Amino acid sequence: MGQVAEMRVIVGDRDETEQTERAEELRILEALLFAAEEPLDEKTLGERLPAGVDVRALLNQLQHEYACRGVNLVRVAGKWTLRTASDLAWLLTRESHVPRKLSRAAIETLSIVAYHQPVTRAEIEDIRGVTTSKGTLDVLLETGWVRLRGRRKAPGRPVTYGTTEAFLTHFGLEALADLPGLDELKGAGLIEGAVPAGFAVPVPSDDPALREDEDPLEPGDLDLGLVPPSDRTEQ
Amino acid sequence: MGQVAEMRVIVGDRDETEQTERAEELRILEALLFAAEEPLDEKTLGERLPAGVDVRALLNQLQHEYACRGVNLVRVAGKWTLRTASDLAWLLTRESHVPRKLSRAAIETLSIVAYHQPVTRAEIEDIRGVTTSKGTLDVLLETGWVRLRGRRKAPGRPVTYGTTEAFLTHFGLEALADLPGLDELKGAGLIEGAVPAGFAVPVPSDDPALREDEDPLEPGDLDLGLVPPSDRTEQ
Amino acid sequence: MNAEAENAEELSFETELAEPAAAGEPALVVDVEGFEGPLDLLLTLARQQKVDLAKISILALADQYLAFIEEARKLRLELAADYLVMAAWLAYLKSRLLLPEPPAPEGPSAEDMANALAQRLRRLEAIRQFAEQLLNRPQLGRDVFGRGQPEPIAEIKRPQWTATLYDLLSAYAARRQTQARTFVRMPKRSVWSLADAREAIERLIGVSFDWSPLDQYLIEYLVEPSQRPTVLASSFAATLELVREGRLEVNQHAAFAPLYVRARAQPAENGAAPDVGNG
Numbered sequence: 125m126g127q128v129a130e131m132r133v134i135v136g137d138r139d140e141t142e143q144t145e146r147a148e149e150l151r152i153l154e155a156l157l158f159a160a161e162e163p164l165d166e167k168t169l170g171e172r173l174p175a176g177v178d179v180r181a182l183l184n185q186l187q188h189e190y191a192c193r194g195v196n197l198v199r200v201a202g203k204w205t206l207r208t209a210s211d212l213a214w215l216l217t218r219e220s221h222v223p224r225k226l227s228r229a230a231i232e233t234l235s236i237v238a239y240h241q242p243v244t245r246a247e248i249e250d251i252r253g254v255t256t257s258k259g260t261l262d263v264l265l266e267t268g269w270v271r272l273r274g275r276r277k278a279p280g281r282p283v284t285y286g287t288t289e290a291f292l293t294h295f296g297l298e299a300l301a302d303l304p305g306l307d308e309l310k311g312a313g314l315i316e317g318a319v320p321a322g323f324a325v326p327v328p329s330d331d332p333a334l335r336e337d338e339d340p341l342e343p344g345d346l347d348l349g350l351v352p353p354s355d356r357t358e359q
Numbered sequence: 360m361g362q363v364a365e366m367r368v369i370v371g372d373r374d375e376t377e378q379t380e381r382a383e384e385l386r387i388l389e390a391l392l393f394a395a396e397e398p399l400d401e402k403t404l405g406e407r408l409p410a411g412v413d414v415r416a417l418l419n420q421l422q423h424e425y426a427c428r429g430v431n432l433v434r435v436a437g438k439w440t441l442r443t444a445s446d447l448a449w450l451l452t453r454e455s456h457v458p459r460k461l462s463r464a465a466i467e468t469l470s471i472v473a474y475h476q477p478v479t480r481a482e483i484e485d486i487r488g489v490t491t492s493k494g495t496l497d498v499l500l501e502t503g504w505v506r507l508r509g510r511r512k513a514p515g516r517p518v519t520y521g522t523t524e525a526f527l528t529h530f531g532l533e534a535l536a537d538l539p540g541l542d543e544l545k546g547a548g549l550i551e552g553a554v555p556a557g558f559a560v561p562v563p564s565d566d567p568a569l570r571e572d573e574d575p576l577e578p579g580d581l582d583l584g585l586v587p588p589s590d591r592t593e594q
Numbered sequence: 595m596n597a598e599a600e601n602a603e604e605l606s607f608e609t610e611l612a613e614p615a616a617a618g619e620p621a622l623v624v625d626v627e628g629f630e631g632p633l634d635l636l637l638t639l640a641r642q643q644k645v646d647l648a649k650i651s652i653l654a655l656a657d658q659y660l661a662f663i664e665e666a667r668k669l670r671l672e673l674a675a676d677y678l679v680m681a682a683w684l685a686y687l688k689s690r691l692l693l694p695e696p697p698a699p700e701g702p703s704a705e706d707m708a709n710a711l712a713q714r715l716r717r718l719e720a721i722r723q724f725a726e727q728l729l730n731r732p733q734l735g736r737d738v739f740g741r742g743q744p745e746p747i748a749e750i751k752r753p754q755w756t757a758t759l760y761d762l763l764s765a766y767a768a769r770r771q772t773q774a775r776t777f778v779r780m781p782k783r784s785v786w787s788l789a790d791a792r793e794a795i796e797r798l799i800g801v802s803f804d805w806s807p808l809d810q811y812l813i814e815y816l817v818e819p820s821q822r823p824t825v826l827a828s829s830f831a832a833t834l835e836l837v838r839e840g841r842l843e844v845n846q847h848a849a850f851a852p853l854y855v856r857a858r859a860q861p862a863e864n865g866a867a868p869d870v871g872n873g
Contacts, residue, residue, distance in 0.1 A: 152450055154429030155443040159451050159739035172450060194389030208745055212390040215407055217748045224753040231757055235766030253773045267755040295759045314767035320774040396744035448737035464630060470725035489631025529734045539727035549717040
């Protein structure tokens with residue numbers, strides 16, 4: 125490093141005058157391009173520089189200087205402009221978390237997944253008595269509270285859904301078995317009046333081990349685009 | 360020149376790793392500062408850099424790198440921003456949207472607010488020895504450089520005025536302490552004179568926190584049409 | 595403005611005003627308006643003394659000010675009250691300064707008052723000087739410029755889903771309960787309602803049933819095994835309801851024996867009561 129530094133100093137000393145003079149024109153170009161509200165063409169730039177200056181050569185030099193910087197000098201539609209380096213485009217985005225309430229349909233579906241897991245979409249629909257849109261399940265997958273467990277050993281081999289650890293965390297449950305049963309739901313006044321015969325609330329289990337009637341997921345299952353990127357609105 | 364370029368390439372190869380790493384953080388800072396519409400504070404900049412990075416040191420390095428360029432890294436209102444070099448003003452005047460020309464009364468009032476804030480209209484008039492027309496203060500509020508701060512805890516509860524961040528930004532001041540001649544004024548005892556008796560507090564101060572002799576504004580105060588659209592978020 | 599007037603004793607406005615006056619224009623007011631109040635006028639007069647404000651003679655300044663006001667009056671200039679108040683005060687100050695101080699004066703001494711005035715003038719002068727310096731700084735949008743094409747930061751909004759355990763449980767309970775009741779009431783399943791089934795059999799066989807345990811069989815064949823107890827229960831409940839209404843008779847030989855049902859003398863249509871035997 126010491127040697128390197130020294131070399132630089134020598135280099136710097138040698139053509140100091142030339143450097144300084146060049147710098148002035150480059151400074152002008154820099155300032156013009158920086159302050160401009162739109163890309164500038166070479167003619168406009170040339171008008172602000174001393175006569176006889178090779179604008180294109182200067183621009184090329186400036187472009188070279190900025191090539192490895194966070195901002196690059198680029199040519200668009202024949203005009204010149206400074207732009208954020210394309211590999212740093214991520215800097216120009218900001219994530220923000222917007223609290224959003226789950227829709228009624230999504231909450232219902234989630235509760236059915238919680239109590240009845242492993243459960244297929246058809247089973248969810250059967251219990252809810254209404255068609256469940258794919259969007260609703262996508263939203264639930266996006267929350268991270270519901271996951272694809274496996275596939276039911278049944279015609280069509282439908283995917284089975286279950287809840288995740290994040291589900292327990294979010295709802296403050298120590299274990300899935302802590303979800304209240306029928307008596308507790310009644311006690312809480314959530315189920316009122318006579319309960320039809322045969323009405324039962326299952327004792328839920330989110331044991332990750334696949335059930336006898338479940339097959340493991342197949343390699344492609346998780347990449348089906350089932351997990352939406354963001355901002356998915358449901359139904 | 361050809362020789363110079365070659366030597367530099369060799370230099371570049373030698374300590375590539377270190378160079379690259381440093382460069383990446385500087386590139387990020389560069390990109391952020393170029394893209395930003397408003398000055399950025401170190402916290403905001405730091406959030407986009409790897410943890411543990413000395414943001415201030417990097418900014419100083421960047422400031423040094425840009426010192427002799429057509430665009431400089433400057434500190435205004437405690438934040439960082441890129442500005443065209445002030446010696447190139449001649450070059451860019453054509454671009455300028457001629458700022459409103461302030462009347463002599465407005466200029467005087469502005470500087471009294473700047474040097475004596477928080478200050479009431481009566482105090483401004485005391486210093487100028489003449490009645491201040493409402494229009495003058497309205498014009499200043501409209502520029503966004505002056506804001507209503509609060510109300511003085513004194514008979515009549517007069518409104519107190521102070522300067523904004525936009526004021527510092529516009530005049531390229533890092534902080535109020537950089538006001539020209541401030542020390543001189545203080546040394547000559549010309550500033551303390553305006554402080555109401557019994558309040559031994561530093562003047563001027565644009566600390567958004569109200570002073571002990573100030574009450575907050577009342578709900579209606581900001582709706583008088585006196586308030587310019589921007590920069591009035593802090594109360 | 596009179597700021598550049600040279601002669602301390604002879605005020606410049608005389609010469610400056612001579613011309614407009616000659617042109618028949620009462621432009622004298624304009625001249626006074628060139629001053630930003632009496633302090634400004636005093637400051638201008640003080641500058642004409644060409645001395646440091648710290649060493650200024652307040653007495654001489656008062657004289658000049660009063661002379662100016664006198665001139666203005668002669669020319670019938672309209673002066674704002676502020677100027678006249680200052681004139682009165684300066685006249686008072688002058689008299690105090692010229693008279694020997696009483697041994698125990700009440701309030702501030704003439705000296706104090708003069709110093710206070712000098713201090714005010716210095717303060718105004720300083721403020722003006724620094725205002726000028728401030729305005730001569732490179733100003734944004736006039737001398738220095740920010741990025742002409744700032745690149746906006748795009749905000750990606752990630753939803754943070756919220757739901758409470760109560761939401762979850764009440765939704766579950768409500769849905770299950772609704773579903774269970776719907777199940778009892780609505781015949782829109784793949785099975786026929788018992789009423790429909792009875793009607794169909796009647797049409798097929800051509801007879802109406804007497805003391806028939808038919809519902810047992812209908813349930814057996816038409817209802818999914820898991821649903822049978824529910825259907826049986828609701829069917830029984832509906833039957834009892836019809837009995838109470840006097841439209842059906844039931845007969846059971848022993849506990850848990852098959853239940854025989856027949857219509858009463860004035861037979862009601864089977865489908866008349868929609869609550870009957872849904873399945």
